[in-house]
Amino acid sequence: MAYKVCIIRAPGTNCDRETALCIGSLGIEAEVVHVKRIMDGQTHFSDFDGLIIPGGFSFGDHVRAGALLGKILKERFGDELVQFSADGKPILGICNGFQVLVECGLLPGRGALGALTTNLSSHFECRWVDLKVEESDCIFTRGLRRGIRLPVAHGEGRFLVTEGELQEMTEANQLVFRYALEKGEAAGGSYPENPNGSVEDIAGICNKAGNVFGLMPHPERAFYRFMHPRWTKSDDADSWGDGYKIFKNMAEYIRR
């Protein structure tokens, strides 16, 4: 049986193609679906084995980044998505997708609240960052141990949660990626290593079960080594980039 992942898009989503190519190259069928088709009832989330919310500027990121798409998903398809996640199907939100997951309440977790707000620099920023991979149950980062490098490109990536929820998330091993110094330890808020001022240098989080994952960096822009900004220094242009493993894990998990 062919497994299928839904890459959901709204007007302004713009990383759907490259994201589909990544998961698609791993033997999973990737279908890019306009959210309108879900709203019209032509397509259902339940037809898929996984969901990716890719990067971009859904609905122009008006109101707040990811807010409009997030609230539409929450209010119109909240129950369906909660069920989707409860069934253990993987959900990946990249950049704008992470913002959408937070706005629709699938991250940090059901009922709990978070926000991804304007970068401390107050502007959009595109750069590669070092990430520390934390101990977690996140199914997307299985086998990732050492630090990795991925690019970020966003204006609203400063993750905020209340004190209490942060503690709960930490205890439940929901922190997955933290912005790090080149040597590997967490950035401690220092700029530009932490590019946006996120609390606790948080770059990516998952739900308690580990099958819903949102991150600001773009793994699809680090799928092959030749996407890395310093690939010309070595001669392994052909090998995988640091983002590959995230999609590979997703594919393997779906086929489990």
Added chain:
Amino acid sequence: MKWEVRISYKKGVLDSEGESTLSGLKTLGFNNVDNVKAAKVYLIEGNLTRRDVEEMCERLLANPVSQDYSISEVK
């Protein structure tokens, strides 16, 4: 002194934030909304005259070609 500066788009200039907020609200079921306009507000404190604040608007905060600004004192 505390001043409030409000920057909005001039009539006829596209307010895409207002437009998409309107359609977002409708999608969420607020069918009685007819119109939404977005604007930006700066609250500026300091030992400043109205003339100073006007100058700030002209030199940095607003573009007179596409935006209107209004200034009011906050008591």
Added chain:
Amino acid sequence: MKWEVRISYKKGVLDSEGESTLSGLKTLGFNNVDNVKAAKVYLIEGNLTRRDVEEMCERLLANPVSQDYSISEVK
């Protein structure tokens, strides 16, 4: 009816836009500015009660973790 919704950062959440505007103004020589806060305003028209507008804020316009909102009627 016409309502004005104002969205601002919660206390304790750094208002990066306000900060960068402050430093921009200082660079331009406005040395008397002490503080700048940025906020967003929506002017919403329609047959709406205050309760409707509150609901809009809770359901879409404001994020409870990072933002406060206030509503006033525009006459």
Added chain:
Amino acid sequence: MAGPISLDVDDTGLIAISRDMQLSLSLEEMKALKSHYHALGRSATGIELETFAQTWSEHCCHKTFRGEVEFEGRTISNLLKTTIAKVTADLNPDWCFSVFEDNAGIVDFDGDTAIAFKVETHNHPSALEPFGGAATGVGGVIRDILGVWGEPIANTDVLCFGPLDYPYKRLPAGMKHPSFIYKYVTAGIGHYGNNMGIPTVNGAIYFDESYVGNPLVYCGTVGLVKKSRYKRVIKPGFSMILAGGKTGRDGIHGVTFASVDLSTEQERSVVQIGDPIEEEKVRRAVIEIRDQGLGSAITDLGGGGLSSAIGEMTELGGCGADVHLERVPLKHPGMLPWEIWTSESQERMLVCAPVDDVEAILGVFADEEVEAVVVAEFTEGESLRLMHTDTVVGEINVPFLFGTNIRTLRVATQPERSFSEPSVRSTDPGADLRALLAMPNIASKENVVRTYDHEVKAQTVLKPLQGLDGPGDAAVLKPLFDSYKGVVISNGMNPEYGKIDPYHMAACAIDEAIRNNIAVGGRRIALLDNFCWGNPERPDRMWGLVRASQACYDVALEFETPFISGKDSLYNETELGPITPTLLISALGVMPDIRRAVSMDLKETGNKIFIVGATKDELGGSHFYKLKGSLGKNVPKVNAREAKASFDALTKAIDSGCVRSCHDLSEGGLAVAASETSFAGGLGIELDLDKIPRKGELSTEKLLFSESQSRFLVETCDSAAFEKAMAGTVFSEIGRVTGDKRLRITAGTATVLNIDINRLKGSWKNGL
């Protein structure tokens, strides 16, 4: 003006009509109209005159470049055809798919895939409303790519501003300060490109006092075309579909017939704020229509709005059309027919299709939530009929509209100027180098570059910042999933040299664009020219334009690099005077395998450093002289024949795999290039000036800072292989990569400078 306008008046009357309706038509043109309408035996209508004004405007038909120029006692007719386009005609390369014809130039790439490239300027709107002006500039050139059925894959931007520290006191009233323009122009470019998900991969920022009040905003887009889907067929009976944003009173030039009341006047804003999300939806729909094989022709709506787009379509089809203006979706109710016809509202495209395709095309637009309507039908004959509801408001003869050729005559006279070489010395070369690195034109543009997404689409293999954030020479993209073929994009521009000599300025811009491309591994290069100039009616400006065009012919021919498209923006003058004539050359190269791409950062201790090309006493217009407050005289000159041989050899060297890094020498010369490659690699470098191949006697500072063209600094891991590839060209081993982090330059045994590379990087990073 609803009523007919009689052209049966004398010359003064004609001039008055042109002036009052703001048609910008010359007396000759008005007279041609007069006799045309006389023959027709009727008066003109307002909308008809508007159409002639648009179609015959400088913007649409390039009067200066296609007109006649008196130059050095002879008459050049059609500068474009006899210089720029002639390069392409003479070379006639079989890989040029479409040149100087459509909205963008198109060259072959890989099988059925071709590459389209276009660069436009958006200067005046950006002076008025920098954010909106720059954003709509980006949006406009993206539509040029959509307008050849191309899928946009990358943007470039080259920006020219006044000095950021220009005194406020000296600004004329109403003129915006360069720092305001700089801030909002860069924000506008980032906003549009980022939101549309098109990476901004390459560009430049340049400062000069002449750009105060008249910034230059060059926006370019590269796209992929499927040759088998490139269609331009128009036949009577076909329909024209207008799709995208609503049409409003934006950017209507020809102000006013009947007196306008205040409220409408307010709506008619001169500037527009583009909506990238709308254009992103339009992009998806257009590509889907293309891929489904629907539609028969396409074009964008830019200057002149519907009047230009539909007019050009009828000309292309050799037919007429019935246009139903009341069907156009409007932003502002009650717009008059002529306003609808000439509105320049953004984010609109025009698709032509046989009737059988129309339903399906409308369906694709609807799927993307893009408004689309059939606005016109092509008809037999040659009449462009404009209708509003059931009234015919205008009827224009298409052959007359496009065939009337009133040649503009310009005069070119060389201005009398004299130049001299200063006698400046460098008593502290290290301090001078640091000062150079901090000069705004040389300093790091990272603060701007990082506000643009240069990675979206995940195809950017060589990025604008390379190694430890060094300045890359060119961007390399890998646009196809299943091929390692690369697209290489670079720029060249040297306004400073033009202050001395426009001919050599143009030659250097071409050399720079090409050598940037060569440096990373690009080849089979196509060029775009983009002239921003002052008023061409002034003989001195016109003389420079002719000389620069002549250089384009001479040099590009020698390099065997055809021009495939271009643009001119003239009349860039304000009360502060004309801008420094500015020619941007954009280069589009390809490479067979991106895994061979070479970045500019040093890679490994012990590798040898070579310089390619000869160094000469050419500091006229150099940044070293500028630093010392002089302009000089000895402007760099290009020996294109020698340069081509050495570029070809370097390409061979790169393909052999022995080149580990390569950086071109430009502003600031050898010393600046060495600093950049070194701090970008985080490694030291040791150079001996005595080993530099040169022409004539050169002092130390001239060796360090000369801006002679066609030169590179190359790091190789295999000197023998490199020397073999380069045999027969001018090059020399001048140093090596060192493990310490110092730039050490000697002249034989004497130390010229010895500086920590991080100090150099500090100066460079904090210059802006």
